[in-house]
Amino acid sequence: MELTARKKQILKVVTERYIDAAEPVGSKFIAQAMGGNLSSATIRNELADLTELGYLEQPHTSAGRIPSPKGYRLYVNELMERRSVSDQEAAAISQALGGRMRELDSVIAQAGQLVSSIVSYPAYAAAVGKGGVTIRRFDLLPVDTGSFIAVVMTADSRVKSRLLRTDLPVEAEQLSALANLLNTHFTETGPEGMGEKLMALTGQLPPELFMPLSLAVEYAGEVMDRSARNQVFTTGQTQLLLQPEFQDPGRANELMRLLTDQKAELPVLDENTPMQILIGPENVNEALKDASVVVASYDIGENMRGLIGVVGPTRMDYAAVAARLSYFAESLTKMFGKSNQLPPKEENKS
Amino acid sequence: MELTARKKQILKVVTERYIDAAEPVGSKFIAQAMGGNLSSATIRNELADLTELGYLEQPHTSAGRIPSPKGYRLYVNELMERRSVSDQEAAAISQALGGRMRELDSVIAQAGQLVSSIVSYPAYAAAVGKGGVTIRRFDLLPVDTGSFIAVVMTADSRVKSRLLRTDLPVEAEQLSALANLLNTHFTETGPEGMGEKLMALTGQLPPELFMPLSLAVEYAGEVMDRSARNQVFTTGQTQLLLQPEFQDPGRANELMRLLTDQKAELPVLDENTPMQILIGPENVNEALKDASVVVASYDIGENMRGLIGVVGPTRMDYAAVAARLSYFAESLTKMFGKSNQLPPKEENKS
DNA sequence: TTTAGCACTCTGTTCCCCCGAGTGCTAAAG
DNA sequence: CTTTAGCACTCGGGGGAACAGAGTGCTAAA
Structure with a gap:
């Protein structure tokens, strides 16, 4: 037939x-x-x-x-007629993106919120590194004798810091020596490499230096770990409850759980695919078997991609969602491309 | 009668x-x-x-x-019989709290998660400062000619940092001079004070120094602002959907919205009250008029309190929730009291 | 003050019936 | 071969009616 x-x-x-x-x-x-x-x-x-x-x-x-x-x-x-966004929508999106968005993580989270509000479905957002992240640079700032601040900058230019406490007092000069040590031996390597290096140094350093060192290394590991398993932000979950197909609390609950507790299970886009639509059973995840997901990606600097997705009933308005999502992703790519360009990789200065 | x-x-x-x-x-x-x-x-x-x-x-x-x-x-x-937690529950709580919890924000968020999982209702958590927060200390770390890292430490010992970019190149020595300037004039004051100081300096500094200065000040303002309007973490929202009284999607939706989009509206505890139970219409918030809230507070260092609350149906098991929550709050107070004591206030060293 | 007894009320369930929407099929028309 | 009119059939949903069950309120007696 x-x-x-x-x-x-x-x-x-x-x-x-x-x-x-x-x-x-x-x-x-x-x-x-x-x-x-x-x-x-x-x-x-x-x-x-x-x-x-x-x-x-x-x-x-x-x-x-x-x-x-x-x-x-x-x-x-x-x-489906490939729709393009209306001028008003485009204006609204541009305007929303125009606001000051600096911190990478918050850009991502906000992007999710925006999309959710634009399409009236729950949305999720994440950033995925193209490879494992390494630390580009360490700084140790003295606070008082018992504590110091560790600042680490990852290869993808995120900066994280934490106040660390030691049992034994450490001098400011010792800290800067430690920072040097960290910058020469513990950069550009993954958590395993760091572990080995740290092992090698066990016993070679006096304990009042070894402890802050290992604290800093441990912290670095945590940072790498956190950005490796890419953190997923979700918003607009409540929108689901408004859809007629999710009036049944059982079905709704399953999806809500996915969106709040198991965010990591949400579909990720294959590399080099700008946008993908996953319909009902095409989803791997059981909870999504009768829902649909539209997910798009955008470029963040050289070796990172942002991910932004929408979850809705299979009956969702694919044309509208796809159009908005892809416009949105393009806008973000553009935005990262110019104004917010990440600095190039460079030598460490201690 | x-x-x-x-x-x-x-x-x-x-x-x-x-x-x-x-x-x-x-x-x-x-x-x-x-x-x-x-x-x-x-x-x-x-x-x-x-x-x-x-x-x-x-x-x-x-x-x-x-x-x-x-x-x-x-x-x-x-x-109600004031119940106390069973030994197993106490052990479970202690064990969960025993895990490494360092960063203040994540301690708070995790506390919420823990409570939610213990009582099987959604929970929320926040930290409220007893007064406005000020910056205790600034550090500016050179990255390359076009950018530097600003690290600020608040009076309550939270450390935040961000990569900032300047249009004009800045030397490392200039940065440390700026840090000095910041530490002498911009600490121990609120956002308004900072604004004034910055005004006063307009024109007195060459533009290549003024821009990074104002960026750092702006960032500090953001940090203060963020910790002032206390951030609320919520978890376990899905637990609500399991309760028979929230099978009606309309009612559930209202509460879900409160728990995800309007977290700031959740009830805060009066100072000096260790625990409070708000039943149905006793709640100010419309969405909570037929729900109940149990909220407890614990001490974080000298001038901060942590807040931890549980939202459930009016039919919630007050005895159990109250017992667990107060045990939990006490444990947290103890925890912050000893092992994790915040460092005392001290003079700035540049 | 307590209790047995009883009529009454209200809900939820089941069953039935009917309506309407929509189908599938057949047979005729184009 | 395609299209269409006609018609019987199916199925879900809505609207009672009947009914069982739980629980009440009241009265009158212990």
């Missing part, structure tokens, strides 16, 4: 109507929507074919049709 | 049974629970009185009784 142009046209009507009204679509409506040149009986024949081909489903014998995941897939791949 | 001991006893039975079973309690059950010495008819008379007095409510004419907010209040104030 062939998938004629007319069948596709019908599939398109069904899908869009269903996205809009959230209830099964009948032959009569379709006939009308297609110009009234065909009778509903003809449509019914076509519908039967489309159902047999697996593009449509029937909730029960005598209801209208709704798209199956396969149907949505075809819709998304071929039928 | 008097509130006899027997009436109170009945109120207690009703409340506890309702907390447990989530359905109206009938006279027969009560008669039995009270030893079987009284007939259900007698109980019914008492119930009628209690209802008239406003301690009980009837969902409909021929259902059992449930406690009114007033009834809960009496229960909490007088009837």
Whole structure:
């Protein structure tokens, strides 16, 4: 059986109507929507074919049709009109991005919030490094005799710091010596390398120096670890509860759990793919089996990518979401490309 | 009409049974629970009185009784047996707190998570300063000619840092001079004071120094601002959806919104109150009018308090939650009291 | 003051019926 | 071969009616 142009046209009507009204679509409506040149009986024949081909489903014998995941897939791949964002939307997005956003983590989190508010579905955002992160530079600042501040800068130019406490007093000069040591031996290497180096130094240093050193190294490890398993921010979870398909608390709960407790399980985009749409069972994660995800990526500097995704019912408005999301991702890429360019890698100065 | 001991006893039975079973309690059950010495008819008379007095409510004419907010209040104030945590629970809490928790913000967030998992309700956590926060110390670390790292330490010993970029190149010596300037003129003052100082310096400094200075000051202002309007962490929101009273998506949604988007609206504890229970309409916030909140505070160093609260249905198990929460708060106070003591205030060294 | 007895009220459930929407099929028309 | 009109059929949802069960309130007696 062939998938004629007319069948596709019908599939398109069904899908869009269903996205809009959230209830099964009948032959009569379709006939009308297609110009009234065909009778509903003809449509019914076509519908039967489309159902047999697996593009449509029937909730029960005598209801209208709704798209199956396969149907949505075809819709998304071929039928959907690639919409572009309206001028107002574009303006709104640009304006929102125009605000001062400096800190990388907060840029990411805010991007998620923005997207969620724009598309009215929950959104998630993360940054993924293209490789493991290393520390580019250490600084140790004396506070008082029992404590000092460790400042580490990662290869991707995030800066993190923490107040560390030692049992034994340490002099300011000793700290700067330690910082030197750290910068010469503990940069540009992963956590394992650091561990080895630290081992090698055990016993070679007096204990009042070894302790702050190991504290600093431990902290560095934590920082690397935290940015390696990419932190995911989610927002707008409540939007889900407003969707008719998630009125059933059981179903809603599962997804809510994913969005709050198991953020790390949310789908990540393959490298080099600008945007991906995952429909229902195409999702690996069990909780997403009857939801859909649209996820896009943007570039942050040279070797990092930002990830931004939207979670909604399979019935979500793919055209609108995809358009907004990709516009958004492009804007972010542009933004990182110029004004907020990350500084080039450079030699360490102690 | 008097509130006899027997009436109170009945109120207690009703409340506890309702907390447990989530359905109206009938006279027969009560008669039995009270030893079987009284007939259900007698109980019914008492119930009628209690209802008239406003301690009980009837969902409909021929259902059992449930406690009114007033009834809960009496229960909490007088009837509830102050439970203490079991040894296992105490051990579990201690163990969880024993883990490495260093960074103040993450201690707070983790405390929230822990409480939520212990009581099976959503929880929130925050730290409130007893006054405005000031900056205790600045450090400026050179990165390359176009950028430097600003590290600020607040009076309450939180350390924050950020990479800042300048248009004009700045030398390392200039940076340390600037740091000196900052440490002498911009510490121990609020954002307004800083603004004035900065104004006063406008024009007195060459532009290549003024820009980094104002960037650092701006950043400091941001840090102060962020810790002033106390950040609230919430966790366990999904637990709500499991409660029978929040099966109605409308009601659930309102609360979810509060817990995710309007965290700042969550009730704060009066100073010097160790713990407070807010029942239903006692809450100011509209969304909490038929929910209850138990909130406790603990000490963090000299002039900060931590806040930790639990949100649940009015039917929540006050005895259990209160016991665990207060044990938890005490443990935290102890923890901050000894091992993790904040360093004393001290002179700035540049 | 307590209790037994009883009529009453209200909810939730089940069953039934019917309506309407929509289908699938057949047979005729184009 | 395609389209269409016609028609019987299916199924879910809505609207009672009937009913069981839980629980009450009241009365009158112990």
